[in-house]
Amino acid sequence: MQPNLNRLLRALAREGLEVTYDGHLYTVRLLGDANAPPAEVLLPPDLPVEGKAFRQLAHLAALKHPTGGAVLRVRATPDFHPGDSGVAIGSVLHTRGLVVPGAVGTDINCGMRLHVADIGVEAFLSRRDAFVERMKGHYFFGTRDVSMSSRAAEALLRDGIPGWLLESMEQPLGCAAKADLAQLDKESTRIHLGGALEGEPSWAPSGLVKPGVVRDAGLATIGGGNHFVEVQRVEAVTDRTRAWEWGVREGQLAFMIHSGSRDVGKHVGMAWQDRARAAWPAGAPYPDSGILPLGEPALVAEYLRAEATAANYAFLNRLLLAELLRLTLRELFGDVEAPLVYDVPHNITLPYEGGWLARKGACPAEAEQPVIIPGSMGAASYLMVGCGDAAALASASHGAGRARSRFDMSRGGADRREEALGLTGVDCITLRQERRVEEAPAAYKPIGPVVASQVEAGIVREVARMAPLLTFKA
DNA sequence: ATGTGC
Numbered sequence: 001m002q003p004n005l006n007r008l009l010r011a012l013a014r015e016g017l018e019v020t021y022d023g024h025l026y027t028v029r030l031l032g033d034a035n036a037p038p039a040e041v042l043l044p045p046d047l048p049v050e051g052k053a054f055r056q057l058a059h060l061a062a063l064k065h066p067t068g069g070a071v072l073r074v075r076a077t078p079d080f081h082p083g084d085s086g087v088a089i090g091s092v093l094h095t096r097g098l099v100v101p102g103a104v105g106t107d108i109n110c111g112m113r114l115h116v117a118d119i120g121v122e123a124f125l126s127r128r129d130a131f132v133e134r135m136k137g138h139y140f141f142g143t144r145d146v147s148m149s150s151r152a153a154e155a156l157l158r159d160g161i162p163g164w165l166l167e168s169m170e171q172p173l174g175c176a177a178k179a180d181l182a183q184l185d186k187e188s189t190r191i192h193l194g195g196a197l198e199g200e201p202s203w204a205p206s207g208l209v210k211p212g213v214v215r216d217a218g219l220a221t222i223g224g225g226n227h228f229v230e231v232q233r234v235e236a237v238t239d240r241t242r243a244w245e246w247g248v249r250e251g252q253l254a255f256m257i258h259s260g261s262r263d264v265g266k267h268v269g270m271a272w273q274d275r276a277r278a279a280w281p282a283g284a285p286y287p288d289s290g291i292l293p294l295g296e297p298a299l300v301a302e303y304l305r306a307e308a309t310a311a312n313y314a315f316l317n318r319l320l321l322a323e324l325l326r327l328t329l330r331e332l333f334g335d336v337e338a339p340l341v342y343d344v345p346h347n348i349t350l351p352y353e354g355g356w357l358a359r360k361g362a363c364p365a366e367a368e369q370p371v372i373i374p375g376s377m378g379a380a381s382y383l384m385v386g387c388g389d390a391a392a393l394a395s396a397s398h399g400a401g402r403a404r405s406r407f408d409m410s411r412g413g414a415d416r417r418e419e420a421l422g423l424t425g426v427d428c429i430t431l432r433q434e435r436r437v438e439e440a441p442a443a444y445k446p447i448g449p450v451v452a453s454q455v456e457a458g459i460v461r462e463v464a465r466m467a468p469l470l471t472f473k474a
Numbered sequence: 475a476t477g478t479g480c
Contacts, residue, residue, distance in 0.1 A: 083475095084475080085475085105475065106475050106476075107475040107476090108475095110475075223475075223476080223477095224475075224476065224477070224478080225475055225476080226475090227475085260475070261475095262475090262476085263476080265475075266475070266476060269475085347475090405480085406479090406480085407479080407480045408480095410480095411479095411480075412480095432477085474477080
């Protein structure tokens with residue numbers, strides 16, 4: 001246990017926050033609010049905790065809406081750390097009669113996508129430079145064409161990937177024209193919920209809903225922060241049966257994509273955090289946290305449609321990031337299939353037990369479903385299978401979790417030597433060198449204990465482990 | 475999260 005933990009807990013108690021710890025689960029509650037459910041955080045000893053994140057979690061659990069909506073449970077994953085918008089990353093919020101736009105935030109349907117390919121590591125590394133140059137062109141210099149018909153754009157926003165595919169078969173443009181649409185269609189069953197949510201195109205920025213051909217500059221771009229595209233090697237398979245079923249074998253290359261809905265999620269998320277504030281009933285006291293729920297059923301439904309619109313866009317963003325990769329592999333290595341293993345959102349509101357479950361940086365870990373947990377750049381990533389653990393609200397961590405903020409890393413006086421940052425031997429392709437510092441392994445918790453604690457708790461089981469070869473960061 | 479800003 002960290003030596004200053006007791007001091008931190010006493011300090012939090014003085015400001016009205018009760019935090020207890022039993023060695024693997026923290027319980028957090030606001031003193032004097034007996035009606036609010038306690039919030040739980042699964043976190044092994046020795047991993048850092050911050051008071052700010054506990055504070056955010058307790059306030060989230062205490063949210064109510066004057067219409068009667070309430071928070072049923074709050075749970076946080078081991079990659080739990082403070083969030084900028086007032087809600088901690090790693091928060092899982094089960095509600096009934098209310099939803100919280102701020103509990104998903106602006107990076108709607110941020111998520112993970114994993115492909116594997118039967119290409120040997122030596123063969124890949126022998127063409128590494130050619131691969132990097134082509135991918136830099138696509139991801140950083142705009143040598144990609146992601147145009148589509150306005151019908152395809154509208155179908156995407158309204159119906160998700162199946163809608164986009166159907167219209168792209170009618171009029172294939174851009175990436176779709178070069179893609180194997182039959183394979184994409186077959187693979188859509190490997191996207192969480194089929195990549196098909198019920199959206200409403202008018203919630204998207206206007207550039208996406210216009211007559212003629214839509215050319216969107218944000219599609220098939222990685223985005224900043226912790227987002228990345230990584231080439232990995234499958235270094236260990238622990239569950240042979242399941243790995244085989246999912247098409248994963250030791251020694252294969254893996255391609256892991258972490259990205260979200262870019263400007264579309266920002267547009268929707270910001271609009272609805274404002275809307276929630278404007279819709280707060282006159283006279284009702286504002287929640288201390290400044291995080292405002294929506295309670296009126298019509299508003300809740302409208303928000304969920306808006307969120308789904310951005311989520312549909314994010315599914316296509318990850319699909320196209322992968323498609324550019326797959327086209328490049330075919331160019332360099334011949335007819336490789338590079339099938340999709342799974343695509344899963346970790347920033348989204350979905351129906352759960354008669355209410356809603358908002359995950360902010362938490363991967364669904366439903367029974368028998370694939371769970372993708374990336375380590376920091378330079379560390380291993382994991383393909384897991386969910387156990388549907390109700391105590392954990394069927395959710396796992398979405399990564400290792402930050403241990404130090406971006407500011408702390410880049411301007412907070414961190415030791416900038418490569419060894420101290422953990423960057424020795426890391427092959428990171430970026431146009432912004434400061435990104436390597438902000439996102440260095442030293443900024444993150446160790447993935448090993450984060451994953452192990454969730455296996456021990458019965459939330460996930462390991463299927464395969466992947467080691468990084470090279471990482472693209474915008 | 476954002477071609478940002480602490």
